[in-house]
Amino acid sequence: MSSSDIRMLDNCMNRAMYKIFGVSERQCQELIKLYVGLYDVKDMIVTKHCKFIDSLLGNMDGANVLLFHGFNSVYGSYCSGFFTLF
Numbered sequence: 885m886s887s888s889d890i891r892m893l894d895n896c897m898n899r900a901m902y903k904i905f906g907v908s909e910r911q912c913q914e915l916i917k918l919y920v921g922l923y924d925v926k927d928m929i930v931t932k933h934c935k936f937i938d939s940l941l942g943n944m945d946g947a948n949v950l951l952f953h954g955f956n957s958v959y960g961s962y963c964s965g966f967f968t969l970f
Contacts, residue, residue, distance in 0.1 A: 885929065893925045 901913050917923070923931075 890925045890929070897922065897925070 897917075898913055901916055902908050905916055907913055907916060
């Protein structure tokens with residue numbers, strides 16, 4: 885997913901929050917996101933990626949794939965269990 889796609893989805897979330905809550909100020913939108921449990925799209929993507937990596941680590945075949953291909957992982961530093969195999 886490109887950065888422009890991520891920005892577009894974030895803008896869609898902000899427009900929906902404006903229509904639902906009638907709030908257009910950035911700080912108020914961020915506070916509502918915090919209370920509702922919505923995160924930025926980039927953060928949600930990184931979280932999903934890390935959950936996927938952690939699930940592969942639980943499977944021995946998946947762990948072997950990560951050992952073979954995982955050295956150049958972009959998100960490797962964000963995942964909790966990624967470096968436990970080394």
